[in-house]
Amino acid sequence: MTSSPTARALLLGVAATLVQLTMVIAFAWPATQIEPRDVPLVVAGPQSAAVAQQLEQRQPGAFDIEERADEAAARQALADREAYGAIVTTPAGPRVIVASAASPLVSQQLTQVAQQMAGVKTVPVQDVVAADADDPRGSGFGAMALPLVMSGIAGAVLLTLLIPSVPGRLTGTITFAVLGGLATAGLAQGWLSILPGSYLAVSGVMALTILAVTGTVAGIAAAIGRAGIGLGALTFLLLGNPLSAATSAPELLPEPWGMIGQLLPPGAAVSLLRSVAFFDGANAGGPLTVLLAWAAAALALFGIGALRSRRPQEAEPADRREPALAS
Structure with missing residues (x-):
């Protein structure tokens, strides 16, 4: 029995409300739980044990x-990305x-902790690996994660809907990754000036990120059908982006969410970009x-997906083919 238009409209309204609540929770909840949790820190000097x-x-x-x-x-521990700061x-x-390029927020928190311990309003602070001079608070850097994810998902949707063949979608994905990586790195290092480092290295990270996001979403759609678009998009958008720690640090998120975020493309991309752009590739192996x-x-x-698209044609029985005309 088919449902009436009114019933379908009510169901869609309920579904839209649930999606909205899920998105609000996914994006707002991590921000409300920011606090240090096992943040790597170095202490040195004659009173290091007491500190x-x-x-x-x-x-x-x-x-x-x-x-x-x-x-x-x-200092060497900070340069090697083994710690966020030192006292x-x-x-x-x-x-x-501090090394504010690793996380401006952690640098601020560490400075406040040192001030409270010393009982003074200010303590000497030296930033040995600073964020880009045109983006001292890292806000521009942090804002790059969401556009990378959303454009990657959008590319996958367009390729899936407009390109019928799986090899064609793969070609489009690789083209998008290469050109998108080069263009985005040029924009970030040129006009926006928020990322230092080697242009080729930064563009390589961007390209690999696009390939991971767009390729996975389009690949799932090729393997299981268009429903895969929603599965991949929700995973990267509702989990990957909020848990990427682009504006904070993985150690500031509750566990295991900080670790999970680093196992998804947005979080890994953020960590790899920091290492490549600011730390000469230090600690880049994991991401x-x-x-x-x-x-x-x-x-x-x-x-x-390619095998799936060929299977119906190969499985067509011979007796269902067009019979030859009798002479």
């Missing part, structure tokens, strides 16, 4: 503290060393592996 103990007493579980021999070793004890009081795995999965899905 570590004091930090743990003030904020249990907030920092994953490692002691280093001296200030030089602390160096001196006879004149604590000094804070690079994640993006390569998603890209490989996308290619495998296209392969499944």
Whole structure:
């Protein structure tokens, strides 16, 4: 029995409301849960053990503290992306060393913690790996994640709806990844000036991100049908983007969500871009592996889709073919 237009309209209204609530929760909830959780931090200097103990007493579980021999070793830990910041004890009081390019928000929080510990309004702060001078708060960098995801999903939708053949969709995906990576990197480094580093390296990260997002969504659609568009889009948009930690850091999100975010293309792309643009590729292995795995999965899905599209033709029985005319 078919439902009436009024009933269908009511059901669509309920469904739209549920989608809206889900999107609000997905985007707003992580932002309300931002606080340090095992944030890698280095302490150095003659009173480093006392500082570590004091930090743990003030904020249990907030920092994953490692002691280093001296200030030089602390600086190296920041340059290698092994820590977000360092507190160096001196006879004149604590000094804070940060790498704001890794996370401006963590740098601010660390400075506030050092001020509270020292009981003064200001403490000396040195930024050894700073964010781009034209984007000191990292807001422009953080704003890049959502457009990359949405444009990647949009590309997958257009390719799926407009290109009938699976090989054609794969060709379009690779073309989009290469040209989109080159163009987006040029925009970010040129006109917007929010990303330093090698243009080829940055464009490579952008291209790999587009391939992972667009390829996966279009690949799922090729493998299981157009319903795959919704599955892939919701995964990347409602999970990947809010959990990417583009404006914060994975360690500021509740677990396991911070870790999950880094296993999805948006979070891995953000981490890899930070490493390539600001830290000469330090600690890039993890996020690079994640993006390569998603890209490989996308290619495998296209392969499944190609086999799926051929199967009906190959399975057509001989007795259903057009019989030859009798002479």
